[in-house]
Amino acid sequence: MLRHFYTLRGAPFRLISLIYWPLLDTIVWGYMNRFMVARTGMALVSPGVLIAAVLLWEVMLRVQMGALFALLEEFWSRNLGQLFVSPLRSGEFLVSIMLNGLMRMVIGVTPAVIGAMICFDYSIFSLGPPLLLFVINLVLTGWWIGLLIVAMLLRFGQAAEELGWTAVFGIVPLACVYYPVAILPLWLQHVAWALPPVYVFESLRALMAGGALRLDLLAEGFLLNLAYFIFAAALFFSAIRAARREGRLLHLGEF
């Protein structure tokens, strides 16, 4: 964690990049939200629903990216070998990846939250205590997706880095961040319901439409998240063992 804190502290452009994208997304979707409410007058598009959705999506995305960066920084600096000859255990490395994801999420999303307050007079905290349940679920999702990508990188090396950047965006259509899952074709809805973020965003829309908090959905999403997290963690440890067996810990980052 200290290593990544020092990296961010000494690299202002990395910090700017961390803040820039969530803020930009929030502003774009905030104006989209305002446009839709003003032009359509649709009650379906309650003020702030798109802004809330994009902020929560950024929570998940930044946690996942943070986890990815925790490994990529070591690849880029060819430091992985040094780390693994130290007393650092694989479990500690996993925790540091998760914490790095959290740290980058807080740094990246906080300005976006403030930006939404200033530009659109919308506070995500107006969601109340359910916000915590949404965030917990999405952080878990970011963690297990991040761990899956890290495991893939440990297995296939830096050649898989490109996939690491883009993989998470592949689930955006199915995560139903900006639209209800009912919009999807029936067969695709079944696939979507296998993704924990769907439960969060459906609960969010239900709550903001004036309905009750869907604790049932959130509980199901949480259980799915736990199962996927356990699977991703197992893959992560397996990838480290394979890297140790195949001698890749010294050479990862060279290709």
Place this chain on the structure above:
Amino acid sequence: MTENAIHVRNLTKRFGAVAAVENISFAIRRGVIVALLGGNGAGKTTTLSMLLGLLLPTSGDVEVLGCNMLTERYKALPRMNFSSPYVNLPPALTAWENLTVYGRLYGLKNVRQRIEELAERLELTAFLRRPVATLSAGQKTRVSLAKSLLNAPEVLILDEPTASLDPDTADWVRAYLQAYCAERGATMLLASHHMGEVERLCGHVLMMKEGRIVDEGSPAALLARYGRDNLEDVFLDIARARGEGAGHAVA
């Protein structure tokens, strides 16, 4: 307390059909400085990686400080350390930050004090607060060495410890390492292409070729065995000889 700092038995590492290390065995007593010599592709890095727990052997045993590196690695790792010019420290961090991170990873209580002490001994103070990326190759080598000495290791594994150092600094580092091992009773295993360094520092030499240990002995014994004046010629005799046992050829 086991007499051997490092004990390797029937160690083999295969990558598919290729045997990078084939059935090697050796023991290094505590407090001894040993060189692992061999040409490119001889198996030195593979052997060192298995000693460090970075690489799992195909078969055989590795014990460091009495700990089996397959099952008890985390008991030995806090008491050993490693330096190589081929494995970097994060370049965006300053030397100080890097040493702080590794000091904490090794569980040091007084990290700051230890860094200052090493900075003074290895003459790092002038560039301690500069990013590693901005340092010269020689300065990076010294920072890497400092990192390898943070936890006052009982076993030090060094790959080309004086690479990129000017002769004066290299000589100074050798003297420092020699004094360190003598003071602390530490064991050092180094891989080096600098034969003068090996002759000066090492009490024992392991010669590797094609994944096997083809000869070993003190520098004086090897010189006598091969009838040579210096280890470089011994190295060349072994490297150019064909088949096992050819390493004993006398000019």
